[in-house]
Amino acid sequence: MGMRSEARELKLSEGGGDQIEKRILDIVSASGDAGVLQRNIWQLLNLDSRKGSKIVKRLERMGFISREVVVHRGRKMYVLKPTPRLLRAPRLPQLLEEIPCFYCPLLLSCSNEQQRVLSCEKLNQWLVNGVDK
């Protein structure tokens, strides 16, 4: 398993501490050649810079992003850019992560049995809990 598989895993993973890494990778990935100011990421994700720097340095070591120093009004700042490795990683839409069925090991067998779908506790919980729109 090389670094590329880790990149994909990060992108496809969900929940917990991975979530911040995934969101940083999403932002950097979307920023393209221009890159994005590290400072802006802290604001967007409401991260403190010490915690954020740690994560960013790790992502840099893993080869997903590059950090370049720029000087803006006499102050040193970092611009984060996606590496080719990050841009190559395949991604699955976030929507699929949100629905409990997609990553359920029983999906292909349960959909033949209506009653199992209707009484699925995970599906019901998701419907009741996540009613936000």
Next chain:
Amino acid sequence: MSERDQVLFILAKKIHGDIAGRIAERLSRVGEATDEQLSQALGIEIGIIRRLLNELYESRFVRYRRVRDVDQGWYLYYWRLTDDDPFRVVEERKKKVLENLKLKLEHEESGSYFVCPQCKTRYSFDDVADYMFRCPECGSDLEAADNSLIIDKLKMVIRRLEELKLE
């Protein structure tokens, strides 16, 4: 590992767990293996390997080739990663998810639901008649549940899924 195998590996691991991921990784490396070879290579009990191979087969991640062992007379199964494009695997899953959600929507729209005001458990009309309109958990009188938010959510997710284009 090729890009194709990588996607299969990640999906298999995420859906069926770490050991399933290791099986997919091993199959990608060696091409083909029997359950016993996998069990030995990964140091994992053969019963677990067999169960996971069956799960992976159900989910279309692996295929097998069956060969009769001339000496012993029984069949040997040689497992390999599927030859399908992994995005077809994803596409099929998406289709099944849509079917599930549409079934759920149909049911929510047609049937009435009840809820226990105390413990918030939901019951369908069929259940409620059996319980004489009382919560079987705590005995409270059940109330008609408003499922309009659930219906809205199902409709929204179904629409977004139908519009979703996979690479």
